[in-house]
Amino acid sequence: MxxxxxxxxxxxxxxxxxxxxxxxxxxxxxxxxxxxxxxxxxxxxxxxxxxxxxxxxxxxxxxxxxxxxxxxxxxxxxxxxxxxxxxxxxxxxxxxxxxxxxxxxxxxxxxxxxxxxLDGEYDARSAVVTIRSGAGGVDAADFAQMLLRMYLRWAERDGYKAKVMDTSYAEEAGIKSATFQVNAPYAYGRLSVEGGTHRLVRISPFDNQGRRQTSFAAVEVVPLVEETDHIDIPDSDIRVDTYCSSGPGGQGVNTTYSAVRITHLPTNTVVTMQDERSQIQNRAAAMAVLQSRLLVMRHEAEARKKKELAGDIKASWGDQMRSYVLHPYQMVKDLRTGYETSQTQAVFDGDIDGFIDAGIRWRHEQRREAAEEASEE
CATH class of the missing domain: 1.20.58.410 (Release factor)
Known part of the structure; x- marks a missing residue:
């Protein structure tokens, strides 16, 4: 036997x-x-x-x-x-x-x-990730910063080069938003399954009555544009604003107008960049991120057209894709795949490969089932 x-x-x-x-x-x-x-x-x-x-x-x-x-x-x-x-x-x-x-x-x-x-059109590329705090006030801003640290630690654990490109700090604690780039083959393919709304449940460290608080943060993942991508952005379609870079709490860290904010007027897409020292460098970096986002928007529009032709073959990804519960019990659970762990601190320290791998398998199965259903129609 x-x-x-x-x-x-x-x-x-x-x-x-x-x-x-x-x-x-x-x-x-x-x-x-x-x-x-x-x-x-x-x-x-x-x-x-x-x-x-x-x-x-x-x-x-x-x-x-x-x-x-x-x-x-x-x-x-x-x-x-x-x-x-x-x-x-x-x-x-x-x-x-x-x-x-x-x-x-x-x-x-x-x-x-x-x-x-990882066989998607852009899966082999590097990734640009943006984290934004959502509902939940200061807890949400703190949660957004926890997620930023989690992903940077994940990149470090896996030997990927990561660079924070822009950070907007909240007034009391945490961040309003942050954008970072992960330069590694298939970084986008792996991180793309992290896109969506993340939820945190815990006893708020900012509530003097020690009440439980639920807060949210959004994660956006786009592939890094390459020279072969053709995203034509006329100058008339953008508005460029410059301002002084700032650090935590609004403390000035740059006395020159090197930070750049680019607004794509047709889609109202806004990109800010303040990591580089010069305005020229920040503008170039901001344009690269803007092109990445417009590339994804174009890809999603094409996918929607195909979906309309094929019918509603599969439910799309839900807004809330993962819950991090720290009270009354310890659990991180992905609501799409069912993958979960009680090792919450390890997760926030970057141990998320299990979630990413489960997400990739889930996405592959969704695509396979969708293709089968479409072929039967």
Whole structure:
């Protein structure tokens, strides 16, 4: 029975490995690595730092994928050999070690499988994330800052480069809004499932009567625009305002009018930027974020048109997608996927890969079901 169980687990792991290797197209990955290595070795690569970082980041990610696949294949062979030797020598320790290793491999394969589900049009791109406080007053502003810290810690844990581009501080505590960029391959594909309304329930630290407070914050995720994107923004469609940058509590940190606010008049989309030192740099950064948002709006408009033609095939994502409950019990739960954990502090410290992976699987299943229903009509 033990041999049958191991053989079944090993067979399932090998099948999943082959499926992942086929989906990722190892030969294509190796060709991509060779091309990126040529680009990385080119003289003057770092004359364009933005492109250099993109090339080296993509190279590192592709090399890591191939290395992990090759490692998993070797581990599968080693686990099988170890189990066979354990049977021949009736070595219980070797048998247990082989079973444990197959379980560990299965977990690694599950994590790698997520990569194959990131097949959306913009999934491979870097991400621009904006967090805004919602209903709940000072608690909501504090919650927005907690979410900002959570995502920055997540990026740090996963080795992603993150940069805060703009922060608007609330008067008493927390933030009104913040925008940050995560530069890493598939950052948008992973973080896009975090978009929506987040809810916090806790005893308010700002209420002198110690009452329970519910507050909300909105998370918006857009892909970073690239040179190949064509978003034409006439000067007549935007209004540009400049002002002095400010820090927490309104304390002046810049005496020049370097901060920039761009308003896209046709859509009333507003982008502010104050992280860079010069007005020119802030304007360029703000225009990039504006283009990213308009790109998503265009994509959503196209999706709505397709949905109208196909009919209401699936409910869209709800406004409230996750609850963080700190009182009367400890629980963070995603309301779409059902994924939950009682380790609330770990979540706020950036341990959210479980939520992200569950969201990606949920989204993939939604798309699959929608495509099947559309094909039947």
């Amino acid at each position: 033990a041999d049958f169980d191991f053989s079944q687990a090993l067979g399932e792991a090998r099948t999943k490995y082959e499926s992942i290797a086929k989906a990722l197209n190892v030969e294509r990955l190796k060709a991509e690595i060779a091309d990126l290595e040529r680009q990385a070795a080119a003289p003057g690569l770092w004359d364009d730092q933005e492109n250099a970082q993109k090339v080296t980041s993509q190279l590192s990610a592709s090399q890591a994928q191939v290395k992990k696949l090759e490692s998993l294949e070797g581990r599968l062979d080693d686990a099988e050999t170890l189990f066979e030797l354990g049977q021949e020598e009736t070595d219980a320790d070797s048998l247990d070690e082989a079973r444990s290793e197959v379980g560990a491999i299965q977990k690694d394969l599950d994590e790698m499988e997520i990569q194959t589900l």
